[in-house]
Amino acid sequence: MDLVELRRHDYALDEISQEVLVAFGDFFRDQCPSSLVRESQPVGFSQELWDRLVEMGTTTMGLPESVGGDGAGMVELALVAEEFGRAVAPVPYIEHVVTSRALARANNPALADVIAAAANGSRILALASAPVMPGTKQLIPAGAIARDVLAMVGDALVLYSADTPPAHVPNQGSTPLAWWDLFSLPNRTVVATGEEALAIYTRAHDERMVLTASALVGLTEYALGLTVEFTKTRETMGVLISTLQGVAFPLTDIATNIAGARNIARKAAWFLDFDPETRPELPAIALVYAAQTATQGTQQAAHLQGGLGFTVENDISLYFLRSKGWGSLAGDPTAHLAAIGKHVLSSVN
């Protein structure tokens, strides 16, 4: 790789992006207090919050104008994801947005109805992580509330539909996971085949990684804030614990990781929007780094509140449990490392 490229490193948000950030920050703060997150357990879905999110235009903003969307890019969607993560909101924002964008990208008239239903939020879409195999069930993120799942089968990209989603499976992150036996579902629509299918699926997968990374950034930052406040009032041996380096330094490391993870995720979003060919490994880097940041960050944030950080009653528990519960939905970070490594090898040739 070229270490001295003459590229810009400009992370400044334009006015529209700043407005998106503020609007969604306000929205989730007002509409999604931690009490709602708790009430929505164990499924991890609030129909009421979903309806409000749809009213905000969240399900149309990322769709192209040709299907009635607002044509927003990944940068803006990533900003929304940060705020969504900060609230650990019980709505399938990431799954739904990346899947509906994938369907719109296929430009297939047979999908018009599903896309319209996805745009108005009445039908929730999900994306399978693995290809469809006979006799193998898959745990589908958002699968307990979605009626349609997009998956690769052979070299085709297929949308599998059900009248009602399968039963929810309780899980560590309180997300709407469910087992789908995609292979035996009769109701299916071929979205695309061959190279086009792979391109659309890969892109959707990349978008999911970037949005998950952004969500994990917001999630970890909120958890850090809870603990920073705690350490500013908690005392030991006559001093505030925040004045002890054994407490303060791990907190600075979390802040450092968050700042970097945020920039990488936003940069990866920018590259998907404007220059998707040059840095194809960036979405995976964004995800791996954000997942590390979230795993270590929420663990430390919980731990630095002592025993109280280990209790269900403390909101930090919601964040700790979702750091893995959300992070691992987009795939094992170590598997992504190998893919990044492959790209490194191809870039030195």
Added chain:
Amino acid sequence: MDFGFVELSAQDRALQQEIREFLAELFTPDVFALEHETGSGFNAKVYEALGARGWLYPSLPVEQGGAGFTALQNRIMELELDRQDARVMMMKGTSSLPMAAIRKYMPAEIADPILKECAAGRAVVCLGYSEPDGGSDIANAKVRAVQDGEMWAINGSKMWTTGAHISTYTFLITRTDPEAPKHKGITMFLVPLHSEGVTIQAIRTFSGERTNIVFYEDVQVHDSMRIGGVNNGWTVLHGPLDEEHSIGIDSNGGLTDVSVGVSFSRVLGASINEVAQWALKTASADGKSMAEDTRVLERLGSAMVDYEAGMCTPGPMGRVKSSDGLVKQAAQLQDLVGPVGLLPMNAEGGIGVGDIEYAHRFAQGTATYGGTVEVFRTIIAQHVLGLPKAQLPGAKVFMAGKKK
């Protein structure tokens, strides 16, 4: 937000080409060989050749010995220099910090000729901050300056004065009021290093970088070489120090790196490239290419994640991230490559140009100089997280009783 290639005008493109060709000719093998041998972070031939064109500090106006470069042209220059070798240019970076203070605080008739010499590549300024007793507590300086009429007498010693042996001046922190609280009894001087009473001894580090201990024995310095007011040294120091800690630097439309640790991360980047090339042409025990070994792929991937994190983490946090990432990954890449990763540049059977062997040694210093990673974590705790300051017993002490 913008991460695109910078569009160059025909004029800037021509300048880029001219710079590239000029540097390719200037950085001859003997420049690298000399740097490898001395570890001085300096080369007189290179500095003077750049200086002669106004290209050493090219964003300075032409009258001040620069070339009046725009921010973009300056960026082109920086990247082209990095393409050659960042090591040789170290003292340029070091000098630029005190040069700003000289310009700001010294009267023009004193400052201008000095700055011109610097711009011409004939004068270099090193940093005389740290002392043998400890460098982190920078305001605790004990080197004493006592005024007698127009002259000051300086006594004491400074440790880690990198480049002192090739520098014209040192930007020296001195204690001028031992009775005052420690931040209020400091005065800055620009001390000519050829002065009588200055003794410089080499300290070798295991990265190959040379630094020095400098003894000051009754060194006479004229009052005109004082920078800023008497006992006002802390204020003078703060400009360069904040810059070193990268506080409040703006990104210049994306032409400035967001992380101060970028130069550390580039060393990691070079190691990643070297290991990737090695993997592509090396077979493992079972005859398969290393490039297909998942162990290789995962380590390269992991190193790449930390490289990217080092490049993208902003401000003082970027310094910590780049250093931590380099320290961790240089060791892991060396493990991956095995014993050949221990062979230095030009060794028989070594890989590439010995970048990973160097990286593992170089990495360790990055955690210390310019303020240790612990000092930076303290800064982040206060300035980013707003955590209260620890009340350390020496934080506000008076210097009385600690006189030499």
